[in-house]
Amino acid sequence: MSASELTVEGVTLSAGARLLVRDVSLTARPGEVVGLVGPNGSGKSSLLRAVYRVLRPDSGCVRVDGTDVRSLPVRRLARTLAAVVQDPGAGFDLTVREVVAMGRSPHKRLLDGDTAQDARLIASALASVDATGLADRLFDRLSGGERQRVLIARALAQQPALLVLDEPTNHLDVRHQLEVLGVLRRLPATVLVALHDLNLAAYYCDRLHVLRDGEVHASGPPAEVLTARLLAEVYGVAGEVAVHPRTGAPQVTFLPGDRDGTAVDRSAP
Structure with missing residues (x-):
């Protein structure tokens, strides 16, 4: 699948009386790595949740290749977009290989088993995040950094045209931060990633959008924005x-x- 174009058009989000994001617009062109940066509480995670369809905008819309994501059938969305979130929710009573294999589900019918191609893609995803040696371990027994790498591998195995990541370098040591962002940089996909580390964002991202108090404060290439x-x-x-x-x-x-x-x-x- 070729990389998709992401367009966020005037998105406003609120939670009760609290405004989370106000009138945010941005574009991630096919194949770009676009970074969201800003202090805690600036709206980065909320905006990403609107992109991967967990939050419904009060106004505005999110489009992938010109189509409103809220109109996409679940299966088609899962084949197009993968998300790596900060809090994956309940743990998995599964091995690491089984967790990564979940990324292949959108491409198969309900009771289909893994094919030889699935096995190759799973192995490749594990290797790309230095997790091959974890394959037979239980996911719930891993450290925070190991779990993060496995969840990124699951998203890679999904082969999305658009990959959305919320602080993917959290819990990772320096080596794995660089390796993971290098993998994202080389993907044949469009990447929208929230990052805290401005130096990592400056090196790996094509463009940055700086959020402050739920609004876009600055946008452009890192050399112009920072x-x-x-x-x-x-x-x-x-x-x-x-x-x-x-x-x-x-x-x-x-x-x-x-x-x-x-x-x-x-x-x-």
Whole structure:
């Protein structure tokens, strides 16, 4: 399946009297890795839930290849879109291989068993997140980082045209953060990913959308979006943004400072 185009058009979400997201619009073009960044409570997870159809927008819509996701049959949506969420809910009394095999379900009829192709895709997904050695272990016995990698493998086995991930690097050590984001970067799919680490977002994402208080504060390529002014306005911290001499990507350095983003010189007497 070729990569899909995602379009979010003027989406507003609320929970009771609380406004979660206000009039957010964005596009992820086929094959792009698009990042959502912003402080806690800025609306990243809520917006993603609207994309993978857990939350219904108060207004606006989410389209995949021009079709409103809410009009798509469940099976067709599952063949098109895969999601990796922060809280997967109840545990699985299954082996890791069985959990990853769940990603193949949208492509089979109800009682179909795994084919040789399914087995290859499952093995490939496990290998891509360095989880081959976990295949026969019970999912519920894994560490948080191991579970996260397995859930990403399940999404990869699904072979989606659009992959949505909410903080996929949570619980992962540095090596696995880089490996997982490298896999996402190479996928023949469109990726929308929420990230906290701005340096990872700057290196792996084609474009960033910065959310603040449920609204889009800035959008564009990382080199245009990530500035010292934005760090102060959105995160309330002092920082510097330079070009990394080897990668060419923006590199953010945070400085100890006051909440208004004013740096504090710790070397002063």
